[in-house]
Amino acid sequence: MINRVSFKIVIWIIFLISFCNNIIGQNKNETSMQLSARQQRIIQISAYTAKGDLENAKLVLNNGLDDGLTINEIKELLVHLYAYCGFPRSIRGLQTFMEVLDERRSKGIIDNIGIEASPIDETESKYERGKAILEKLTGKPQSELKNGYAEFAPIIEIFLKEHLFADIFERDVLTFAERELITISVLASIGGVEPMLRSHFQICLVQGFTPHQLNEFLQIISSVIGNNEIQAAEEVLNDLLSNYKK
Known part of the structure; x- marks a missing residue:
């Protein structure tokens, strides 16, 4: 009887240790990324839209709304990127976003409209x-x-x-830092604009992004852009950071 009780106690101890380790592991994964969920969605929406991959853009637009981006913030994001990848990509992104909002409304989902831009x-x-x-x-x-x-x-x-x-x-719907995140996402996606990408990586550092966060940016965007584009972006960032002094 004692042996049976002891065996059950040992099993429970093993279970509790495994459970605690699992929770600790989950917490580490959640906190290891220094870019917020909001920032990650900004990167994904910008990159997929710049590439013209509207099916995946639709998916991450939904995710962005679910993670707290407002309607006006996403509209502002899609307008901002036209300066870097042109009106056609921007307008197709806006049209895709309209479809997403219509689908969500049909399901009874009411999204936060958010603030308008302040008077200039x-x-x-x-x-x-x-x-x-x-x-x-x-x-x-x-x-x-x-x-x-x-x-x-x-x-x-x-x-x-x-x-x-x-x-x-x-326009203050988005912060300077958020606008720069959009910008580097577009520039990395379209490729062939490495001098501009380097300049905007530098601006990101001035605006408070850390080298670790910029490397996370590359990790996130690597699933969106081609091998040549990610390799070029990595080379630009590595060269910049090799001379970076905080």
């Missing part, structure tokens, strides 16, 4: 506002001296300041 203070010119935002993003003053493509085609530099960094980045 237009005291200064768009160019000066865009320049100021770019300085906040990069953490560096913007030189008045034009060179490279800005000297070759000055109008593109004006468009960048007035439209991208004023019209788009001024």
Whole structure:
């Protein structure tokens, strides 16, 4: 009788140890990713939309809403990415999102609309506002001296300041950090724009992302983009981080 009781006690001890180890393992997995679920969905939605993979975009759009992204935040995300992969991809993303919302409403799911963009203070010119935002993003003053493509085609530099960094980045539905996460997701997905990807990885570091989080970004996006694109993105980030000083 005593042996039988002892045997049951041993079994229970083994069970409890296994159970506790399992819980600890789950907690480690949940906390090992430093990018939040929200940030992970931003990456996935941006990348699938930029690639034109609308079936998977539909899936992660649903996941994004389930994980707390608002309707207006996702709309803003899909609008933002047109600056980096064009109107057609952006509009197809918006059309796909409309389908997702219709399907969810038909199931009785009511999603959070979220905030609208705040009114813009237009005291200064768009160019000066865009320049100021770019300085906040990069953490560096913007030189008045034009060179490279800005000297070759000055109008593109004006468009960048007035439209991208004023019209788009001024809208506070998303933070600067979230907009940069969208940007690197698109640039890594389309490929062939490594100098721009490097610049925006650098901005991500200025905006508070850690090297570990940027490596997580590559891990997440690797399931979306091609081998050539992920290899190029890894090389860009590794080269940047090899010279990075916090």
